[in-house]
Amino acid sequence: MLRIAVVGSGPSGVYTAQTLVQQREVPGVRVDVLDRLPAPYGLVRYGVAPDHEKIKSLQGSLRSVLEDERIRFLGNVEVGGELLPTRRLLELYHAVVYCVGAARDRLLGIPGEELAGVHSATAFVSWYSGHPDAVGEVFALPGADRAVVIGAGNVAVDVTRILARGRTELAPTDMPQRALGALADSGVRRVSMVARRGPSQARFTTKELRELGTLPGVDAVVDGAEAALDPAYTDPAAAAALPAVARRNLEVLRGWAQRGPGDGPRRIDLRFYLRPVEVLGGPDGRVRAVRFERTAPDGRGGVTGTGAYEDIGARLVLRSVGYLGVPLAGLPFDPVRGTVPHAGGRVVRAGRASVGEYVAGWIKRGPTGVIGTNRPCAKETASSLLQDAGALTRRELPGDPLEALRAAGLRPVEWPGWTAIEAAEAALGRSLGRGSVKIPDWQGLLTAAGHSGA
Template identity: 70%
Template sequence: MLRVAVIGSGPSGVYTAQSLIEQQTVPDIEVYVLDRLPCPYGLVRYGVAPDHEKIKSLQNNLRAVLEHPRVHFLGNVEVGPGLGVPELREIFDAVVFCVGAATDRHLGIPGEDLPGSHAATEFVAWYSAHPDAATTRFALAARSAIVIGVGNVAVDVARMLSRGAAELALTDMPQLPLGTLAESRVEDVWMVGRRGPSQAKFTTKELRELGSLPGTEVHVRPAELALDPAYRDPAGLPAVGRRNVEVLRGWAERPTGATTPVARRRRIHLRFFLRPVEMLGDAAGGVRAVRFERTAPDGRGGVVGTGEFEEIEGQLVLRSVGYRGTPQPGLPFDETTGTVPHQAGRVLREGAPLPGVYVAGWIKRGPTGVIGTNRPCAKETAQSLLADAGALAGRTAAEDPVTALTRAGQRPVTWPGWLAIEAAEAAFGHGLGRGTVKLPDWAGLLEAARSAGATR
């Protein structure tokens, strides 16, 4: 038997498990999917916006893999001191790290740490009920909010700041964020990118959603769009870029006041060719505005500063400029790329493969692609592992992994524990007169899991 641990239960981890159990070359394989959280699905549960039900339904596909008889979910397992690569390799024949990119990139500008300035992922974790964000609070008393970045996360954040509470009440968003967003005073949301519209990273579907929000008007500046040569002639752009340009052109050409005055309540301003250079504070010490430098295309796909500056007022700033991987215990790490060095998924230490240790997902390739990109990435890693199976299989003790992990100081939440959490969230939402509502904190999640006797 080949016993494999997959660290991380998001798409890359589950797709790795699926690739391992669906192959025919090594029939006797057992996969244990370990996660620090007591809940599976990773960013599908805690990163996809609550109003994106179609994307969140991907959980059903991931669930089918985790319910396979040779796949075992073990949540609430912390890989780190006391349970690093050496300890895992005593329990499992092979270990695949699928841990994603856990931190945000920084802007590196003065005032970035002023109160009121946050990483966008903090905001996402808060409204998604990530248990690490249970004590996080956002006071949305600001009239103006600035989102720095023009990717899908930035669009999600802008949409959540603009969407009505009645619509969000139909989602699994917990009560505290729902109430805070319902009482929000934000009227203007500025989404700002340092480059042009043809280089924005959002998908067209996400972009179009901004224009369909009830009571919200989208503003773009034709003069800024025209600075982008590819905007004037998008024929050479990839399909997504061309469609994005079409949407933006439609908004830019729309007559002023096309939305009826009764419907106008919030405004989303899409701004381009502005690079943040400083966050400015108010008398109380919080952020009051962001100072931007106007940029211009450099003819090589980048931008250069023009020496012209503009301030945009905003008492809430959400920075969405990318993710970065973090070092993993016992693994080599490339600080430049934020990834683990590898060859086709085999972890490399000083150029040589580290026996029985593999990577997949963002920690392997960097924070690129969409959810589906994880499939071929996971398959490549699984194929490498299976090619090494002859040297790996049967080297561990016969002790049950759950017992071994418990002996190592862990308290694993098994699949029945997760089912108990699901039931508790359904009951919680029913008691509030809503559908399923997520339990927002560690204590509630673990109490629900233990009610089923599904932890050690």
């Protein structure tokens, strides 16, 4: 039997486990999927916006994999810490696949970024998604009439949309009650989503962009003159050379520019060719505005500063300019790329592949692609691991790893514990007159899972 640990229960981890048990070349594969959290599904549970029910429904397919009798979910298990260092994990399993994602956001690196009211979009998403690490986050929304979101990817679109939505649209979601109340009572009436480059270079997808134009009581506004700084916005030949998604985005933005602002109670401004250079504070120590430098295309796909500046008022600023992987104690790490060095998914140590240690997902390739991108990534890693199966199985294992984890002082949450959390969240929702509502804190999750003394 080939016993494998997959660290991380998001899409990359689940797809890796699925590939390993469904292949036929190496019989008798058994996989333990370990996660630091008591709940599975990773970013599908804690990163996909709660109002994106279709994408969140992917949990159903991930669930069917984790319910396979050859796969065992073990939540509440932190790898790389004092109780379970990576070297110990490799003693308990023939192989370990790390699918730990990219959990840290990039900083803007500008003065004033430390002011009250400036947050990462990552922290904001974790807060409204009920991530237990974010239970202490405080977002002073009632006093913030204007917000600035810096970035032009799907996460920037998500947080912009959530800020602009009302209680009626958010109440049917599984958003924690505290976050729902804060957003429903929000004073935000105008959100500026700002990109340093042009609309043809934005990273959001057309479906997510279009949603901003269909929100009840919200006007999505584009300055046509500003967007026209992008050659592809006005030149059909330049637009024709773009990928299809960029062409569709330009079509949507042109339509919004032509219709102009409406008279809705809330407004989203999509701004382009503005680079943040400083966050400006007020006498209360809180952000009051963001100063941007106007940029212009440099003819090489980038932008250059023009020396012209504009201040955009804001009492809340969310940066959404990318993610970085976080080093895991015991594994090599490339701090520039934010990834673990690898060759075909095999971890590389001192220039050589380390048979028995593997990576998949964002920690392998960086924060690129969509959820489906994890499938081929997982298959490549699984293929490398299976090629090594002969060498891996020569080593005898000490027994069931679960007993060793418990002996080390860990208290794994197994699948019945997770289903108990689901039942508790459904009950919480019923008590609030809503659907299932997430339990947002560690103690609540562990208690629901049956760890009453945790």
